[in-house]
Amino acid sequence: MNNELIDFVLVSVALLGIGIYGLSVKRNAIRMLFAVEIIINAANLNLVAFGRFIPNSGGQTLALFSIAIAAAEVAVGLSLIIVAYRMYQNIDIADFRSLKG
Amino acid sequence: MADATFLALSVITIGSAIAALEMRSLIYGSIALMGTLGGIAGFFLLLDSPFVAMFQLAVYVGSIAVLILFTVMLVKRELIFKKIEDKRRKFVGIALMLVFMIALGSIIMDSGIKSITTTEPAVDFRNIGADFLTYYWPALILMALILTGSVTGALVLARREDVEDEQRTD
Numbered sequence: 001m002n003n004e005l006i007d008f009v010l011v012s013v014a015l016l017g018i019g020i021y022g023l024s025v026k027r028n029a030i031r032m033l034f035a036v037e038i039i040i041n042a043a044n045l046n047l048v049a050f051g052r053f054i055p056n057s058g059g060q061t062l063a064l065f066s067i068a069i070a071a072a073e074v075a076v077g078l079s080l081i082i083v084a085y086r087m088y089q090n091i092d093i094a095d096f097r098s099l100k101g
Numbered sequence: 102m103a104d105a106t107f108l109a110l111s112v113i114t115i116g117s118a119i120a121a122l123e124m125r126s127l128i129y130g131s132i133a134l135m136g137t138l139g140g141i142a143g144f145f146l147l148l149d150s151p152f153v154a155m156f157q158l159a160v161y162v163g164s165i166a167v168l169i170l171f172t173v174m175l176v177k178r179e180l181i182f183k184k185i186e187d188k189r190r191k192f193v194g195i196a197l198m199l200v201f202m203i204a205l206g207s208i209i210m211d212s213g214i215k216s217i218t219t220t221e222p223a224v225d226f227r228n229i230g231a232d233f234l235t236y237y238w239p240a241l242i243l244m245a246l247i248l249t250g251s252v253t254g255a256l257v258l259a260r261r262e263d264v265e266d267e268q269r270t271d
Contacts, residue, residue: 002104003147005217009209011111011144015118015137017202022122025186025194030173034121034134037165041141044157052148053217057224060150061232067153067160068244072251074165078172079255086261091180 008049015042029081029091033074040070107147114140127173127181135166149223152230 015038022035044063051059081091088095103111117136124130138161145154173181209215233241 003107004103004215005219006209006215007103007107007111008144008148009214010206011114013202013205013209014111014115016205017198018115018118018122020201021194021198024197025191026122027186028127028184030127030169030176031122031130033169034130037134037161038118038121038137041138041161044153045141045144048145048148048150048153052150052223053219055219055221055224057228057232060153060224060226060229061237063150063153064156064229064233065240065244067156068248071160071165072248074168075255076251076258078168079259082172082175082259085176089177091176 005049005053008045012042012045012049015039015045027093029084029093029096032093033077033081036077037070037074040066110140110143110147114144125182125184127176128170131166131169131173134169135162138162138166150226152226 019035019039019042022038023032026032026035044066047059047063047066049059051057051063084096085091114137117133117140120133121130121137124133138157142154142157142162145151145157
């Protein structure tokens with residue numbers, strides 16, 4: 001193992017920063033979903049990295065559960081975006097302020 | 102010290118994460134997101150966890166990215182290429198990102214994890230399978246129920262009620 005734990009953690013911090021930037025700047029709903037995905041992946045990377053360096057199988061198990069839950073989250077999020085797009089004909093989240101049918 | 106594979110992977114991952122958020126077209130953006138997810142799978146391979154890497158490839162690159170791509174194609178053409186953001190907000194966002202990165206990075210660099218290395222062998226993925234079937238089985242069943250519920254909920258949400266079913270009977 002040539003790499004140290006700190007390298008992986010720093011990559012994960014960089015991904016977290018990019019995700020926070022995307023969540024705070026973008027107003028496109030699909031782009032915000034991209035940012036959420038990037039943050040979730042940074043968390044998974046941290047889990048697996050710490051699990052490798054302890055070493056313990058718990059990190060990998062938790063990462064697997066996290067990936068599966070993220071899949072469910074994306075399915076629901078995308079269908080919400082489609083419903084909102086059908087209502088407002090737009091994917092700008094500033095338009096979703098009055099969420100009524 | 103990090104080796105060349107690690108550096109290449111981190112450049113690919115971080116670069117395509119920025120590209121996913123900044124590309125003009127949402128379609129290219131989602132393809133760049135695929136690059137980020139694949140890069141994370143590469144990191145998992147570097148961390149000697151091939152099982153999680155394959156899961157990541159199958160679930161993220163294989164299904165989530167394709168799902169996002171199809172959703173993007175359902176949106177109007179003008180909206181795919183339109184950038185909706187204002188300048189001031191963007192600078193504040195970049196400042197927030199830099200503050201987060203520098204603060205968290207310096208905290209981590211000062212902490213004890215800087216010196217952690219390992220010479221121990223990696224966890225065998227057979228142990229993970231055994232864990233799943235012995236210790237974690239209630240969580241596995243719960244996860245299956247959550248997945249079923251969320252996919253059903255997504256189908257119900259995205260269903261159009263104004264379109265009648267036109268099933269042929271003859």
